[in-house]
Amino acid sequence: MSFSIRKSLHPGLNLGEEHGDDHLEAETSVFGFWVFMMSDLVTFGMFFAVFATTMPLACCPGPKELFDLGSVAWQTGFLLASSLTSGMAILTLKQEHATRSASTKKLIFWLLLTVLLGCGFLYREISDFIAMAAAGGPPTRSGYLSALWSLVGLHGLHVTSGLIWCLVIVAGILVRGVDMRWKLTLLRWAVFWHFLDVVWIAIFSFVFLGGLL
């Protein structure tokens, strides 16, 4: 690359100049992932839009019969906390892994904690789905429920793949150490994980709170 390190700034979480070439490579890689996230955001937007059109017909059963706001609050807590721990992981990466020899323990701790919190989120979400189906609200019951299940389910699917991805990264770090490739992968995964948080906030306020208010 002919650009100087100083000029090289990519959006989002970055590594910093002391990471040298790794920092430069992140330029293209992370930017590309941001672009992909924009596309994914549009996908969510479409599911939101369809959900919005079905809201006036949300009845029998509707939000009042189906939603357990307490559980949704737990999910929100899990996901926000996991976002924090993933942030801690990236800070660790940035501050301690400019040299390849640094210990990976702290990084892996934060990552596994994130996975644990993510699993907590998924556990509550799946229990909610099961409860909803049992309360007469399976997705085949109405257009509203189809839209609800697939919007929330799409997010859940993203969370699941984020968790698998994180575990792969942990394995990769254990096998190969924190080299440039896993650094870039971590950066992209972090963008993904925070993105899921943002989408969840929208789902929480629009689908769950909006449904009950």
Add this chain to the structure above:
Amino acid sequence: MLDAIFGRLTWDSIILVQAVEEPNINTLITASAAAMMPVGGVMIVALLTWMKWWKPLFEWLTSVDHKKIGTMYIIFAVIMLFRGVVEGMLMRANQAVGLNGGFLSSDHFNQLFTTHGTNMIFFVAMPFLFGLINIVVPLQIGARDVAFPRLNQISLGLTAAGGFLFMISLMVGEFSTGGWTGYPSFTGRLVNPGVGPDYYILAIAISGIGSTLTGVNFSVTIYKLRTAGMSFMRMPLFTWTALCTSILLIFAMPPLTACCAMLGLDRFLGFHFFTNDMGGNLMNFINLFWMFGHPEVYILVLPAFGVMSEIASTYSGKRLYGYTSIVAATMCIAVLSFTVWLHHFFTMGQSATVNAAFGVATMLIAIPTGVKIYDWLATLWGGRIRFTAPMIYLCGFFVLFTIGGLSGVILASPTLDYQLHNSQFLVAHFHNVIIPGVLFGILAGIHIWFPKIYGFRLMEGLSRITAFLWAIGFILAFMPLYQTGLMGMTRRTVAYEDPALVPWMIVSGVGSLILGLAFLSILVTILVSVLNRKKLMVPFGDPWDGRTLEWWTPAPTPEWNFAVLPKVECRDAFADAKEKGTAYQPIEKYDDIEMPSNTYYGFIIMIMASGLGFGLVWHMWWLAILSLLGAITTAITYAFLPQKHNVIPAAEVREIDEAWRRAAREGRGITRDDEGNQANQGLACPDNIK
């Protein structure tokens, strides 16, 4: 047990079996089409073995070189174009004799118009353009490859997987009959429980994901990999349009993925997104589909506009007139394309306010489009125009595309749409913008850039004949449809009852025959050119007195594109260097070049995606699950495998590059008088240097 293995696939699903059990003209036509695949497959295997081409084949399939990937896209598109043209001819022939019923059964005809549309949009036009963009854009911005070469291969793999599903439906089962737009509830599971709509959904969804990734890849490539000095306002116009198309792909493909996913959930799991009952709403599908579908039109036509810009300036030997204006117009079109989707269903019964707003928004697109056409005309003004094959395409484009624009303005008016919607007028209109717009651009582009990649030109005379055949065939085949549309003939009609339509339909049928000839003419042009390639060689790499960076390399272009990445100080950097006489000056320092090495990643993903799609269509759940797990495992495995690079030593690069530069300095360039004959070795002596 058998059910678990084969799902709903039975012996009778296979088209050849149907033809034996129930021979009639319809099953015979489909069976002969279906038979072409195994027969063609065997022939290809035999040819590969005979010529000992297996190894080179895998070199290609595993390559991440953008030029090879682009070529594979184009070969794929040509094969699919063959199918599309044949289908078009069958439909036109059927309608030519279709008074009170033609020779095709209604069900057969319905599949034909569905496959024809789906094919031409998703598996012809888009792969063609992706091929051109792949080949040209890295060269035009002075890069060695795209930003994510492996992802590029995966995109190709996904497109091919979609194409596989689409083609296999010809042999096993049936395709959807719901048109390329696939509106529910016609494609819902109550009305259409068969495999047709499932093939449709999966084929376009899988290839659509590939297209999204292509969009990501090329926007990042253009943003991040431009060579030193290549600021945005110095980019060649084709690159600009490729950027706009990439951005459109990023934002416009998700609605398609979403609506396919929802329709799939309706069909596979009994959800109620678009069903008639239980609060489903088919209008949502129509909205989502056209939120993709309208930008799609510009995804297709913008790169073709880019080619037109290149033609106008290159073949009149002057700068592009109104560069800034054209760039602004392109961006305007890209943005506006997201605001007009509702004009595809003005007649759905929404209020006049909504219709008027979308009608006016649609009209607005005519402004930047008109500006571009004027700009190209002004580019020709004050030039030295050569009537080469691309210029013929450009002239055809001027006349015919403008007529298409006129009919577009007519259709943009909601009140007129109440009459012309769903009519043959509409069919005439979109063929009128897609053939002279998109296809002419693609064919001209292939003619222009072919020598860049393969080292020899296409036969000029044959290319001109091809261009005329496309233009004449198009006029005869589709202009009559404007008239029949005004007379009240609907689209998608296997037969009609009004004898007044017959003469028009016969003219149209004749036109489609000429279009068939035009397709053959493409193949003949390539074949004859390959046979005569010794006489058509352009080793210096600049056969058309080009103006932009891609012509600043030998032909065929080496794997690494540029021995040393060029520095750019103005627009049309190569034309500038030629004028100053600095184009082929020796270079002091060469560096080692690192290129990504071949990988099976994309190939494996293609197999897995095909398996996933086929398994889902036929309810062979084991196959679907295995393929999905296989794809995930592949992705994880490749994350752990070390990424290899080929390093090409500086000495090797120096040897090749210096030889080329020396020969070019010593050689005598040809003037444009000799452009079309053997003297054209790809070393140009521009008209303005005398």
Add this chain to the structure above:
Amino acid sequence: MIDPTTNLAIAESFLQPMGSVAADQLRHLKIVTLLTLIAVVPVMVSMPWILWRYRRSKPSGEYRPKWESNWTLECLMWGVPIVVVALIGVNLTIMTFRLDPYKELGKDPLQVQVIGLDWKWIFIYPDEGVALVDELVVPEGRAVELTLTTDTVMQSLQISAIVGQIYAMPAMTTKLNFLAVKQGESEGMNSQFTGNGFWKQKFQVYSVSKEGYAARMNKAKSSDLALTADTYAILAMQGTSEEAKKPLAIENRQGPIEMVLGDPKIFQRVLARYMVDEMTPESQPGSPFYDPKKSPLPPASDKPMMGMEM
């Protein structure tokens, strides 16, 4: 069937308009075309001229390889299309509101309910207590309001010579208002593809005098067939109206099927069926497994109908 001796003029499409809306549409088509030609003609005229003047073999104009911009020209290039589009845009907006299919074209329009089926249309005249299949008769000079729905997939009812088209969608109603200004005969159709028999889904449209209309209604009123849930279920089977005569046991009768309105709420009941229960392959008209015996219509709903008006 209208008495063939009346000799009504036949109109094929809106090129020979029979209705006020179609006449306006034809005029609008001409205006839009002419206005657009302002922007199109310069291209058509200048292109051959430029090509000739600057042909490389024998050019007559000066070679200016570096000429790339001119403010006056630029203003013209953007200005002309902007002006043309502004003109068309204003015209378009006015016409869109004037020809809004929801706008009633006279006081107390004649109400006709339309149910689209595979591959036929049922026209219900609630005020007359009559239903016709594949025949629409309207009195000349009186405003008509069609209220449409379909009991299968989406369709589009088009009467080119009088008004144009509008979609008919299941579980929803749309409206189409029109006024036939002269007597005549034309053909209406479904323009939205609906499967194998789609191309046969045509119907006769008659615009007749007041007396002719009354006579036609009286003739239908004397029919021994009644449109009830049972006969409706038979009509809902896939096939044209001619093909429906056999299951209705009126094979030998000539002309369109005419019925008295046995159940005045039949239209509302068709709408209501999609709000009540999940449809099955047997109960959904248009499905290959449709069975008229297993497709009961629910009672009409008290809730207001879902319209498309936004």
